[in-house]
Ligand SMILES: Nc1ncnc2c1ncn2[C@@H]1O[C@H](COP(=O)(O)OP(=O)(O)OP(=O)(O)O)[C@@H](O)[C@H]1O
């Protein structure tokens with residue numbers, strides 16, 4: 001579901017610009033500090049109402065300006081056109097519009113524009129806390145399972161209530177019952193969603209990884225967040241005393257994780273930086289392929305910041321070929337566009353953009 005027209009105003013050092021990106025591959029080149037990542041950041045804000053560089057949006061607003069705006073016209077998978085826009089002011093106020101209507105939930109934005117980001121921080125998917133991997137998994141579930149969001153919201157609410165009661169100290173076991181009933185019902189459904197999504201993702205991931213680098217002994221497994229042998233209700237019951245002492249719920253779907261291992265050891269402790277980058281790329285690209293296979297309502301848009309770094313020519317080409325076969329819209333930034341030039345088939349729609357001191361010019 002490509003961006004057909006993109007307008008960016010007052011984002012970091014970028015001059016106001018309207019671009020007509022290719023529905024497939026878009027290469028953004030330029031010197032360090034020219035504004036390449038800022039352009040990807042602008043698209044990210046459009047899809048998720050937040051940056052991938054700072055937790056707050058304030059630093060993204062161009063110095064001396066009161067607000068930044070990103071606006072795009074999209075072509076939906078059903079062929080219809082749609083417009084989305086986001087304006088973020090200095091007072092933490094933001095306005096999201098879809099087809100001219102103000103919307104309150106960023107979930108609607110994410111649903112309209114499923115974004116996948118691959119950047120140097122993506123390594124955190126392997127080395128970081130389980131939360132990163134849960135978010136990765138839930139991104140996919142969210143886009144293929146429409147019931148996911150309401151059930152996930154029920155889970156968050158019941159968990160918050162249970163934890164807040166636990167923190168109060170001496171409480172009656174019975175006070176927790178209504179929240180636990182809700183937690184168990186939502187938690188087990190979330191687990192089902194995650195498990196069946198992963199079952200479909202795994203073979204796609206393995207196939208993609210094999211095209212990028214042969215790592216036969218890499219395994220991807222799912223930990224649901226609580227004991228395999230016992231139901232969630234039983235676990236909550238058994239751990240009540242301990243949970244009360246700790247003031248929070250130790251086990252449950254809020255602890256789920258994906259485990260990547262090579263020869264039984266943590267992949268992150270074994271693989272080189274380049275190999276880790278390729279594994280992360282395979283994980284993210286696999287989600288794009290799966291979404292397509294499952295006929296999700298929208299196709300993903302990929303943002304790949306600094307694609308060539310840490311990859312040799314063979315792996316760079318293998319990655320480009322995967323992104324190309326994905327048939328999604330891809331925005332790739334790089335310092336030197338020479339490295340990215342002859343990686344594509346002749347009939348792949350390709351646009352090249354060059355950035356200089358915040359000014360973006362289409363060169364091809
Ligand atoms: N709020 C802001 N207003 C104006 N300029 C900003 C703002 N925030 C950052 N900048 C500047 O924007 C420029 C573009 O940064 P960006 O990270 O997009 O560059 P880049 O092309 O990705 O560079 P690199 O190749 O080093 O990754 C930097 O020079 C930075 O100092």
Ligand SMILES: [Mg+2]
Nearest residue numbers: 036037038305
């Ligand atoms: Mg950059």
